[in-house]
Amino acid sequence: MPDRFPPPVDRPLPTDEARDLLALVRDLARREIVPTAAEDEEAGRFPRELFTLLSEAGLLGLPYDSAHGGGDQPYEVYLQVLEELAAARLTVGLGISVHTLAAYPLAAHGTEAQRAAHLPAMLGGGLLGAYCLSEPASGSDAASLRTRAVRDGDTWVITGAKAWTTHGGIADFYTVMARTGGEGRRGITVFLVPGDADGLSAAPPERKMGLKGSPTAQLHFDGVRVPDARRLGEVGQGFAIALAALDSGRLGIAACAVGVAQAALDEAVAYARDRRQFGRPVADFQGLRFLLADMATRVEAGRALYLAAARLRDAGRPFAAQAAMAKLHCTDAAMRVTTDAVQVLGGYGYTADFPVERYLREAKALQIVEGTNQVQRMVIARHLVGPETR
Numbered sequence: 351m352p353d354r355f356p357p358p359v360d361r362p363l364p365t366d367e368a369r370d371l372l373a374l375v376r377d378l379a380r381r382e383i384v385p386t387a388a389e390d391e392e393a394g395r396f397p398r399e400l401f402t403l404l405s406e407a408g409l410l411g412l413p414y415d416s417a418h419g420g421g422d423q424p425y426e427v428y429l430q431v432l433e434e435l436a437a438a439r440l441t442v443g444l445g446i447s448v449h450t451l452a453a454y455p456l457a458a459h460g461t462e463a464q465r466a467a468h469l470p471a472m473l474g475g476g477l478l479g480a481y482c483l484s485e486p487a488s489g490s491d492a493a494s495l496r497t498r499a500v501r502d503g504d505t506w507v508i509t510g511a512k513a514w515t516t517h518g519g520i521a522d523f524y525t526v527m528a529r530t531g532g533e534g535r536r537g538i539t540v541f542l543v544p545g546d547a548d549g550l551s552a553a554p555p556e557r558k559m560g561l562k563g564s565p566t567a568q569l570h571f572d573g574v575r576v577p578d579a580r581r582l583g584e585v586g587q588g589f590a591i592a593l594a595a596l597d598s599g600r601l602g603i604a605a606c607a608v609g610v611a612q613a614a615l616d617e618a619v620a621y622a623r624d625r626r627q628f629g630r631p632v633a634d635f636q637g638l639r640f641l642l643a644d645m646a647t648r649v650e651a652g653r654a655l656y657l658a659a660a661r662l663r664d665a666g667r668p669f670a671a672q673a674a675m676a677k678l679h680c681t682d683a684a685m686r687v688t689t690d691a692v693q694v695l696g697g698y699g700y701t702a703d704f705p706v707e708r709y710l711r712e713a714k715a716l717q718i719v720e721g722t723n724q725v726q727r728m729v730i731a732r733h734l735v736g737p738e739t740r
């Protein structure tokens with residue numbers, strides 16, 4: 351079995367604090383995540399206690415304001431933390447990314463009173479979040495969502511169904527996009543719904559091809575009442591808020607994809623050095639050397655692309671198109687690199703004795719979540735040539 355702990359990725363980080371943070375995260379990943387990752391994924395076990403630990407360590411609020419319990423880290427640093435954690439186990443990296451996405455509408459659009467009331471517990475108090483946009487009949491066309499919120503005095507009554515909710519059924523809070531007005535994107539509002547709200551229930555998790563430790567479930571809202579104090583942003587502003595959250599969230603998915611691809615590359619390199627055929631290590635054969643070189647180039651290009659987009663975001667510049675490009679490129683690269691890693695390991699790569707077949711199954715999900723890669727191309731094209739004419 352090859353060495354599971356390859357040398358760390360050489361990362362030019364902006365501060366000593368960031369260097370210490372990355373070292374701490376790598377150490378935590380080796381001790382607390384990697385040893386049980388394969389077994390837990392096979393068994394479909396979500397590591398809830400690990401998320402409590404990560405919250406205590408300040409890793410569930412890294413890019414947010416320290417005045418509300420966040421870590422004050424630039425996206426450039428936060429994403430590299432995500433990459434390391436996703437390389438250890440995607441359920442963990444993706445979980446943090448989704449939690450961070452779910453906190454965005456409150457952090458960016460909540461009132462000061464709302465932020466003071468809820469953010470500290472969300473960012474460092476052990477709570478876990480979920481983001482509820484997709485529905486059974488609306489995925490890519492998210493603006494056609496049907497879950498409805500109707501005002502009743504000082505409360506809103508939410509009725510409908512959400513699909514594919516990561517952490518569905520186990521989250522402590524749900525950031526929910528619901529229809530409060532007419533058809534289309536202007537009729538949507540965001541609500542912060544507590545996990546134990548009356549009338550809220552979850553179906554059993556979907557039976558997925560990978561990411562089995564990360565529960566993905568349908569949610570049912572049966573007259574769920576939330577006070578108006580839990581409405582985030584203005585009535586009718588919800589779709590714009592949801593999309594802004596996804597611009598940042600997509601960078602998280604890109605970083606997770608690079609983590610999975612790096613893990614697959616490390617495994618392939620170690621195996622190719624160790625495995626002998628025709629009296630030599632298979633790493634001697636040019637056919638395999640070129641494959642490994644292409645894999646490494648895809649990983650480096652992906653990292654450079656998501657970091658370039660993150661630095662635009664950190665500088666307060668527009669970054670939506672670059673975030674879509676990073677998500678598109680990094681997740682396609684992860685699919686390709688994990689597929690090639692299975693090839694490098696030959697028959698052994700196709701078995702569960704090595705992690706590369708799991709990485710391949712996990713990479714596939716990343717081409718779909720937070721906007722399929724077709725949707726990313728639509729976003730990029732809109733920035734190039736403007737909106738479609740019909």
Ligand SMILES: Cc1cc2nc3c(=O)[nH]c(=O)nc-3n(C[C@H](O)[C@H](O)[C@H](O)COP(=O)(O)OP(=O)(O)OC[C@H]3O[C@@H](n4cnc5c(N)ncnc54)[C@H](O)[C@@H]3O)c2cc1C
Pocket residue numbers: 448480481482483484485488489490491513514515516517558561566715718719720721722723724725
């Ligand atoms: C593991 C996992 C976790 C997820 N977690 C969450 C979550 O936490 N919260 C959440 O809200 N959602 C979540 N999702 C849902 C995810 O965001 C949707 O699956 C995704 O947006 C696609 O929607 P859909 O599945 O309904 O596919 P559809 O929208 O029905 O698309 C079907 C196919 O048509 C293509 N397509 C659609 N429209 C166009 C177009 N105009 N041009 C070209 N091609 C098009 C799509 O790319 C796709 O290939 C999750 C999904 C998965 C698999």
